[in-house]
Amino acid sequence: MTSESPDLTAFVKTYDVRGLVGSQLTDEVVEAFGAAFADEIEGAGSELVVGHDMRDSSPAFAAAFARGARARGAHVVSLGLCSTDESYFASGSLSAPAAMFTASHNPASYNGIKMSRAGAQGISLDTGLASIRDRASSYLADGIEAVAEPGGQRDYDALGDYAAYLRHLVDLSGIRPIKVVVDAGNGMGGLTVPAVLGSAAGLPELPIEIIPMYFELDGTFPNHEANPLEPANLVDLQKAVVEHGADLGLAFDGDADRCFVVDENGDAVTPSAVAAIVAVREIARVRALEPDADIAVIHNLITSRAVPEAIEASGARAVRTRVGHSLIKDEMRETGAIFGGEHSAHYYFRDFWGADNGMLAAMHVLAEFGSQAEPLSTLTDRYTPYSASGEINSTVTDVPAAYARIVDAYASQGDFDELDGLTVSGTSENGGFWWFNVRPSNTEPLLRLNAEAATEAEMVHVRDAVLGLIRG
Secondary structure, eight states, X not given: OXXXXXXXXXXXXXXXXXXXXXXXXXXXXXXXXXXXXXXHTTXXXXXXXXEEOSOTTHHHHHHHXXXXXXXXXXXXXXXXXXXXXXXXXXXXXXXXXXXXXXXXXXXXXXXXXXXXXXXXXXXXXXXXXXXXXXXXXXXXHHOOOOOSSOOOEEEOOOHHHHHHHHHHHSXXXXXXXXXXXXXXXXXXXXXXXXXXXXXXXXXXXXSEEEEEESOSOOTTOSSSOSOTTSGGGGHHHHHHHHHTTOSEEEXXXXXXXXXXXXXXXXXXXXXXXXXXXXXXXXXXXXXXXXXTOOOEEEEETTSOTHHHHHHHXXXXXXXXXXXXXXXXXXXXXXXXXXXXXOTTSOEEEGGGTTOBOHHHHHHHHHHHHHTSSSOHHHHHHTTOOSEEOOOEEEEOSOHHHHHHHHXXXXXXXXXXXXXXXXXXXXXOTTSOEEEEEEEEOSSSSEXXXXXEESSHHHHHHHHHHHHHHHOO
């Protein structure tokens, strides 16, 4: 690499590329990634899907990536504007690798690339992304040599096919009339929600009244960050649900692959409760088709204990995994799981090529809610029997020392598990359970704490004790 070439290791993350526009991601850098991706997937002579979100830099980056890929012989299928799960749909339905330009919930100054092999199979540093990074570095240093037969390009507006496929997976035509406020956060949900839940893609009307918030596609995010995981970004939706007397609210992140749910009182529904609801529905659907099947459902280790309990009560096998996007996709394939749920509101479906799809999870919630008469808060309370802390990040100057303090303090109090960070579980004096997980960040001097207990008082006790140890 020449001295002028950027250090790609600075912004090639574990599961995707994510960097600052201009200083890290430029047209030249992105074109090199396009060529490198085409090489990695041996794409010469084959189709490769390229889509992008609504960020100002995304169209030019998608075009630059396509140039690099075509130079190395790949035939580009251009989706244009799309959500990340729409790009997974194209990758799965066309059996073609895909690249999606988005920085998800990050601010407007960022962009990135999510790359998949054919069939929406994720690519991480361990499964090809490191090789793509190194090839791209070489192309930046030496230039991209075009093959003898460069690839062509065609356009594919996948939105209608995507919407019809989701309607096929979850039938909403028979639910009772419901009113839903949707906050798209000026992200790609503003394009996909009218197509899937409305009639914008030419599909029949559903008994759903949509009250739209921030549906205008705007990569500067003028109203709030498109990151519903942060409570401050849910406030507008929570107020609107109550003001409109709506049955529930939905909030999508920037690339619309994650969805968060708010009940009729404006209270946030935990992603664990959503995961449990979807798991029970998917188990029942598959059990009806395959009565004797060994059904597996994945949950990561920091979802609520209520999730594996719901899975097992429905007659399926709960598979506990580490946290991580590409890792969950790999586990979906290896275990044959029909569904996977994460605490971060990523939901994975076997019948969506094992990829995550926030819209599909939202449709399951709408279907379950709309098939019974109770308010959403009553329905979700059944799947939220315990008290959880949520994820608490602490900046720590000496992570190993903090970790050692926790191990010393709890050595005789609970059972240890090191599947992902440290999980300690035990029983309180009154017989109720408690557990906590502490995981170091891969990229920052942070420790992430999640705690849960049978009661609020016990959770607070455990949470505060462990935070005291973390922060010294």
